Amino acid sequence: MPTHHGVRTALRRPRPHMTPRNADVAALTHRLTARDRWLIRLLHDHDVLTTNQIIALTGRARRATTRRLSTLHSLGILDAFRPFLTTGSSPYHYTLGPAGAAILAAERAVDVRALGWRPDATSRIAHSPWLAHDVGRNDFMVRLAADHHRPENRMTLWAGEHVCKALWADHIHPDAYAHITHTPTDGGRRRTVAFFLEHDTGSMRPERVDAKLTGYADLAASTHPPTSTLVLVHASTPGREKTLRALLGPTSTSLGVPVATTNATAHAADSPLADVWLPIGTRAERTTLLGLRQAFPQAGPAPVAPGTWTPDATDPQTHGALPWPPTPPLPPSAVGPAAGPTPHREAR
Structure with a gap:
């Protein structure tokens, strides 16, 4: 995990301009696996995950994972950037892209704005002074989960x-x-x-x-x-x-x-x-x-309303302050159809 993130410089992976409005969600339906949808939800929950963190969670080979991430990026489902380091190089940091936001909004039957996603989300994350903290926190949690x-x-x-x-x-x-x-x-x-x-x-x-x-x-x-x-x-x-x-x-x-x-x-x-x-x-x-x-035998779970962690497909507003439960930290075991053309290899 990088420890010296540059605040002023972040190298963004190039891609044609896309917005949730012009993303063809219906056309992407057959391209998405169960793991792709899981990753979309996970990035919405936790903002940013590095290549290494995603590999650790999925348990898949590096080459297969980076190829899939490149495909999802080319489709606009993910966005990506590499923070500046004074020495060495950092892995790609993935965020939710415009097509990913549109897919998640359609899945939850809400407008994209209801997700809290913004067109400048990736830029804000890439240049945030808290990026090192957030990546370090996620790295720690990924190590526990994986x-x-x-x-x-x-x-x-x-x-x-x-x-x-x-x-x-x-x-x-x-x-x-x-x-x-x-x-x-x-x-x-x-x-x-x-x-x-x-x-x-x-x-x-x-x-x-x-x-x-x-x-x-x-x-x-x-x-x-x-x-x-x-x-x-x-x-x-x-x-x-x-x-x-x-x-x-x-x-x-x-x-x-x-x-x-x-x-x-x-x-x-x-x-x-x-x-x-x-x-x-x-x-x-x-x-x-x-x-x-x-x-600490006296310690217990944090107080939440009954059913908070359980999804209710019939009424996403059941939990009041928490419209949707957190995404499971590990992906579903079932993998759907492979998708997309062979992407360019990601730099490590």
Whole structure:
């Protein structure tokens, strides 16, 4: 994952001008596979995904994936750019293109404007000062979702920043909310760990990170009975994690908010699912993400209305603040017809 994104320069992959209005959605119907539609929804949920992240989620070979992405780009379904790096080259960063927005709007029987998509969406993302943060957050979540070495542990829910804002903006502004479900290979009882993610890049004052715990305490107090949800704080370096823990420890204890921390170095050679999480106030050694369930037995899922995570095709407005549930983090296993001409090979 690139770590030095240029704010002023982003190389956009060329393509003839297209808008949702002139996209022939009907003509594209037979060109789309189930995975293509899944990717359209996922990019709408999370704004931007790199080539490497999409490869990790789909589990397909690099050549096949880059060829398919190039085809979807040529059709206007995806947009793409490469951020400027002072050294080396960055992978393509994919966003939702005009035809993709039109397809998603047609699928949901709404106008494109109701999706929140704008013609300048890709330019805004490419030049956003938060691009490195957003890509880093998504990279972390993709690593959790695509950990094929631990098939018994699966990310069953990934609610991005947009969904979190719609549901809990009165109290908190997390980077993500997710469920990791453990299904024992011996047929035992399934267990789920629900958590909010605070992805810290070191750009924010530690005191501001600490102040966020008040919002999580307020959210817990809004339920009856009060139920706290685990907060995971991912720091950029071991030193940053140590600094944050010194502040978060007393606050977490006084407010009753369950918090665990890790840093990018701790899981660099393994996985965020491994023994890399250090709970605050309960134990001295690191444990697995599923082990945090034992460290914080009082923690539970975040408060939402019944049926929030379940799609209702008959009435997309059922959930009020959340018209459509989050897209599953992993693609459907069934793949439809292959599509399109052979594209030009993507630069790595």
